[in-house]
Amino acid sequence: MDGSDRNACASEGATDMRPLRYSINVTLDGCCHHEAGLPPDEESMSYWTDQLDRADALLFGRVTYEMMQSAWRRPATGTWPDWMAAWQIPFAETIDRAKKYVVSSRPSGVDWNAELLRGDLDREVRRLKQEPGEGLWVGGVTLPLALAEQGLIDEYEFLVQPVLAGHGPRLLAGLSERIRLELVDRREFRSGAVAVRYRPTRDAARS
DSSP states (O other): OOHHHHHHHHHHHTTTSOOEEEEEEEETTOBOOTTTSOOOOHHHHHHHHHHHHTOSEEEEEHHHHHHHHHHHSOOTTSSOOTTSOGGGHHHHHHHHHSOEEEEOSOOSOOOSSEEEEOSOHHHHHHHHHHSSSSOEEEOSSHHHHHHHHTTOOOEEEEEEESOOOOSSOBTTTTOSSOOOEEEEEEEEOTTSOEEEEEEEOSSOOOO
């Protein structure tokens, strides 16, 4: 299956399968390190809460899963820590209760309402997309690159930060062929950040 075929499947398959959305914060110069942009504020956290709440399940690589778990898992006491502002709690509660799938070759298990995905990534993700529901969400850096290469991502959502990082990991660095996208939504934030959402074009030929 060549690049154009893979993207045609991603675009057309979204009509009869659960769509997979890739969402991430990114600076104007393409850095996607989680600390490179603006600090989270009430408006951006509310936005991300709504996006996660739309998903039937979340997909993470091992590194992203462990990072999210360390920050947003509800403590055993059942009480959120004192450092967490009231406007952060809805996000914490949403991600804490969400169903999660973790792509990892490590044999150690996962919890936090999570399940390991092993074996062929393309096959396993297509299986999840064929299940009934509204959609799937993926975050992180390495896993989305692999999914994009397979034409499995149906929507790309970037919260573009008004920051020039000058260094750090770049968005989808190493993608073997370009993916043509069409804009489907745009929203501006008071901070100057802009949320943009794209879908691969139906002719999605890579060149």
